[in-house]
Amino acid sequence: xxxxxxxxxxxxxxxxxxxxxxxxxxxxxxxxxxxxxxxxxxxxxxxxxxxxxxxxxxxxxxxxxxxxxxxxxxxxxxxxxxxxxxxxxxxxxxxxxxxxxxxxxxxxxxxxxxxxxxxxxxxxxxxxxxxxxxxxxxxxxxxxxxxxxxxxxxxxxxxxxxxxxxxxxxxxxxxxxxxxxxxxxxxxxxxxxxxxxxxxxxxxxxxxxxxxxxxxxxxxxxxxxxxxxxxxxxxxxxxxxxxxxxxxxxxxxxxxxxxxxxxxxxxxxxxxxxxxxxxxxxxxxxxxxxxxxxxxxxxxxxxxxxxxxxxxxxxxxxxxxxxxxxxxxxxxxxxxxxxxxx
Amino acid sequence: xxxxxxxxxxxxxxxxxxxxxxxxxxxxxxxxxxxxxxxxxxxxxxxxxxxxxxxxxxxxxxxxxxxxxxxxxxxxxxxxxxxxxxxxxxxxxxxxxxxxxxxxxxxxxxxxxxxxxxxxxxxxxxxxxxxxxxxxxxxxxxxxxxxxxxxxxxxxxxxxxxxxxxxxxxxxxxxxxxxxxxxxxxxxxxxxxxxxxxxxxxxxxxxxxxxxxxxxxxxxxxxxxxxxxxxxxxxxxxxxxxxxxxxxxxxxxxxxxxxxxxxxxxxxxxxxxxxxxxxxxxxxxxxxxxxxxxxxxxxxxxxxxxxxxxxxxxxxxxxxxxxxxxxxxxxxxxxxxxxxxxxxxxxxxxxxxxxxxxxxxxxxxxxxxxxxxxxxxxxxxxxxxxxxxxxxxxxxxxxxxxxxxxxxxxxxxxxxxxxxxxxxxxxxxxxxxxxxxxxxxxxxxxxxxxxxxxxxxxxxxxxxxxxxxxxxxxxxxxxxxxxxxxxxxxxxxxxxxxxxxxx
Numbered sequence: 001x002x003x004x005x006x007x008x009x010x011x012x013x014x015x016x017x018x019x020x021x022x023x024x025x026x027x028x029x030x031x032x033x034x035x036x037x038x039x040x041x042x043x044x045x046x047x048x049x050x051x052x053x054x055x056x057x058x059x060x061x062x063x064x065x066x067x068x069x070x071x072x073x074x075x076x077x078x079x080x081x082x083x084x085x086x087x088x089x090x091x092x093x094x095x096x097x098x099x100x101x102x103x104x105x106x107x108x109x110x111x112x113x114x115x116x117x118x119x120x121x122x123x124x125x126x127x128x129x130x131x132x133x134x135x136x137x138x139x140x141x142x143x144x145x146x147x148x149x150x151x152x153x154x155x156x157x158x159x160x161x162x163x164x165x166x167x168x169x170x171x172x173x174x175x176x177x178x179x180x181x182x183x184x185x186x187x188x189x190x191x192x193x194x195x196x197x198x199x200x201x202x203x204x205x206x207x208x209x210x211x212x213x214x215x216x217x218x219x220x221x222x223x224x225x226x227x228x229x230x231x232x233x234x235x236x237x238x239x240x241x242x243x244x245x246x247x248x249x250x251x252x253x254x255x256x257x258x259x260x261x262x263x264x265x266x267x268x269x270x271x272x273x274x275x276x277x278x279x280x281x282x283x284x285x286x287x288x289x290x291x292x293x294x295x296x297x298x299x300x301x302x303x304x305x306x307x308x309x310x311x312x313x314x315x316x317x318x319x320x321x322x323x324x325x326x327x328x329x330x331x332x333x334x335x336x337x338x339x340x341x342x
Numbered sequence: 343x344x345x346x347x348x349x350x351x352x353x354x355x356x357x358x359x360x361x362x363x364x365x366x367x368x369x370x371x372x373x374x375x376x377x378x379x380x381x382x383x384x385x386x387x388x389x390x391x392x393x394x395x396x397x398x399x400x401x402x403x404x405x406x407x408x409x410x411x412x413x414x415x416x417x418x419x420x421x422x423x424x425x426x427x428x429x430x431x432x433x434x435x436x437x438x439x440x441x442x443x444x445x446x447x448x449x450x451x452x453x454x455x456x457x458x459x460x461x462x463x464x465x466x467x468x469x470x471x472x473x474x475x476x477x478x479x480x481x482x483x484x485x486x487x488x489x490x491x492x493x494x495x496x497x498x499x500x501x502x503x504x505x506x507x508x509x510x511x512x513x514x515x516x517x518x519x520x521x522x523x524x525x526x527x528x529x530x531x532x533x534x535x536x537x538x539x540x541x542x543x544x545x546x547x548x549x550x551x552x553x554x555x556x557x558x559x560x561x562x563x564x565x566x567x568x569x570x571x572x573x574x575x576x577x578x579x580x581x582x583x584x585x586x587x588x589x590x591x592x593x594x595x596x597x598x599x600x601x602x603x604x605x606x607x608x609x610x611x612x613x614x615x616x617x618x619x620x621x622x623x624x625x626x627x628x629x630x631x632x633x634x635x636x637x638x639x640x641x642x643x644x645x646x647x648x649x650x651x652x653x654x655x656x657x658x659x660x661x662x663x664x665x666x667x668x669x670x671x672x673x674x675x676x677x678x679x680x681x682x683x684x685x686x687x688x689x690x691x692x693x694x695x696x697x698x699x700x701x702x703x704x705x706x707x708x709x710x711x712x713x714x715x716x717x718x719x720x721x722x723x724x725x726x727x728x729x730x731x732x733x734x735x736x737x738x739x740x741x742x743x744x745x746x747x748x749x750x751x752x753x754x755x756x757x758x759x760x761x762x763x764x765x766x767x768x769x770x771x772x773x774x775x776x777x778x779x780x781x782x783x784x785x786x787x788x789x790x791x792x793x794x795x796x797x798x799x800x801x802x803x804x805x806x807x808x809x810x811x812x813x814x815x816x817x818x819x820x821x822x823x824x825x826x827x828x829x830x831x832x833x834x835x836x837x838x839x840x841x842x843x844x845x
Contacts, residue, residue, distance in 0.1 A: 203705065206706075207706045207708075208704070208705060208706060209698045209706070212698055213698075215687065215691070216684050216687065216691075219684045219685070220680070220684055220685070223680070223681055223682065223683060225663070225681075226663065226675050226682065227663075227695045228662070228696055229695075230664065
């Protein structure tokens with residue numbers, strides 16, 4: 001009704017295109033980085049592109065990748081889960097003990113493995129629920145709550161293993177082995193799981209109310225509350241989803257070594273968070289990207305892989321290179337945020 | 343001439359927002375700067391205060407050209423700006439805020455005593471009861487505003503720029519502020535005062551400058567210029583009939599909402615009210631009287647210790663805002679930036695956030711969502727430039743319309759509107775008043791919380807007035823006037839008067 005602003009209407013055709021470009025770079029940044037890293041790998045050692053090497057690399061990235069997809073939801077909704085590594089170790093420990101004890105009753109068969117898998121999912125769900133409820137109802141920062149549960153699960157698995165290592169019954173292991181080592185259509189099972197978890201994660205985050213609410217809560221919890229969103233419920237659900245992802249990762253991890261100890265899954269939480277951040281999700285919440293996370297997880301594994309294939313840099317410097325890449329990735333994202341801002 | 347600007351232009355990218363604007367500020371005058379949202383007022387004052395650099399044009403202080411590179415440069419010359427959005431460190435105390443960045447020291451250490459004394463003196467001058475040791479986050483918005491002003495006057499201020507200073511103040515605080523402005527003027531301070539409230543400007547301004555669409559349209563002494571003329575200059579057209587007529591209510595109009603015996607710990611001691619179909623029920627009272635707390639408790643947004651809600655005569659339990667939405671009650675918050683809109687989210691998602699399930703079966707249908715958004719743009723006359731992506735980039739008036747679109751997406755029967763016209767321009771205000779009228783004509787009921795007396799009187803069928811957590815009375819018919827509302831708001835008249843006196 002009030003007079004229009006003539007000079008405003010004709011605005012910004014140029015800015016729009018230039019903005020569009022920087023937005024694109026933001027969206028595709030992680031992919032570009034991945035391609036650059038892959039090219040580097042090929043230059044260093046043509047064996048990098050070998051089917052075996054690629055398959056091996058993707059399979060290894062699946063654990064962190066699956067956990068990181070769960071973490072994408074938690075972080076997008078403004079939370080943080082430091083307990084995932086210990087949770088994985090604890091779940092692995094309980095799974096092994098349970099399956100070993102069921103051998104007598106059900107024999108070393110599929111039933112025993114299915115019980116193990118079921119227990120894993122249930123434990124993951126419960127552990128996530130506890131993290132979620134204590135954070136939201138107790139009104140304690142997620143960092144503190146999950147720092148606490150991280151310590152709890154780590155010590156529990158050490159206790160269960162009596163300071164040593166829990167080993168899966170050999171007969172059960174033979175049945176369970178294909179879940180890690182088997183493949184379907186030439187692609188290993190862990191990669192399939194990773195792929196499906198990513199697809200489901202993508203749909204959940206971008207095409208459901210739950211996903212949209214995660215964005216809203218992570219951006220501004222107060223606004224979410226005033227938009228009739230059950231903030232506590234959604235946040236708890238993100239932790240439960242994270243728990244399920246950890247359980248899935250553990251399910252494909254256990255047949256790999258067939259054992260669990262106090263050293264299982266150490267620092268996985270930080271690798272998962274790193275993958276999420278490299279992928280372009282904001283650590284303070286409100287902005288998350290599943291494909292970015294997938295790329296981030298693959299990149300982290302790829303760095304180690306490339307260092308393995310070359311003598312130029314010592315393998316022991318893996319952490320250094322990863323660290324530099326995390327910081328550079330985030331710096332580049334922030335720089336483009338700044339340009340795109342008002 | 344103390345401060346003058348010559349031919350100021352400013353562009354953001356290709357978007358020019360200021361076109362050769364001149365401005366002259368004399369020592370000891372109150373100069374009002376008027377214009378609709380987006381007219382370029384904020385850009386202009388930000389250039390004067392060193393926050394922005396002009397694309398072309400000059401700024402002179404005492405006749406000497408200045409090239410401020412930061413607000414710090416300008417402040418060193420005594421040009422201080424008080425922001426519309428308060429810029430205080432919430433976790434620090436009042437005195438720490440007042441001296442933030444220019445702490446008084448004795449040797450290596452902070453001179454806390456001197457800072458406290460000077461803070462106390464500045465606050466006393468403002469006649470406010472704020473304790474210099476209190477934490478800023480524990481203060482009300484209006485007290486925080488006082489701290490901002492105290493911060494400015496403890497500097498040797500020569501030019502004070504105030505951007506909408508009274509938007510969050512109560513009538514009494516406004517009076518104190520105006521007295522303070524008068525004192526500063528006597529001291530020879532030049533005050534550049536931005537406000538949408540023409541009544542205030544008429545009261546305090548010596549001279550006035552009007553901007554429209556980035557151009558200077560008028561500048562001169564206030565004397566001889568009427569409110570109506572200024573409003574017309576701002577908008578560029580006649581504003582006829584600020585308030586639309588009230589919807590006619592037959593005597594047997596049914597009650598659609600009733601709140602009985604509400605008590606909210608720390609905010610509401612006793613309140614009951616009814617709302618009829620097609621009615622505008624105003625809520626008056628000073629800031630902090632418990633109006634927002636009462637209605638948010640009714641909606642299930644706050645914990646209550648007692649109280650019952652009846653919807654169409656049936657008792658209902660509203661534990662969460664979602665329950666209220668199911669009862670087709672919508673709530674337009676007063677704080678659109680912190681409670682209303684997800685600022686870093688795109689506009690479409692903001693509009694559909696409240697009623698997202700309407701676009702889910704079971705996955706979000708992006709096309710339907712986009713359609714709903716386009717309809718909202720049409721219906722609520724949201725002005726978009728191509729570059730706007732997030733809600734943060736919209737002007738205040740457009741944000742308010744976006745929020746209105748979001749709230750109306752549930753197709754409510756009852757709309758609770760909290761301070762709908764705070765900090766928005768005359769044209770948009772006008773649109774919102776007409777919108778309220780359309781709602782009631784369509785059979786919706788409206789609860790209007792407002793600190794603007796004119797709005798309450800001009801729009802409401804009845805006005806409920808609160809004082810210190812007690813609903814002191816509901817005014818009807820010719821009792822709805824400024825005098826009566828003030829008396830009930832002050833607790834001089836109405837329910838609970840005796841208790842107040844004893845307390």
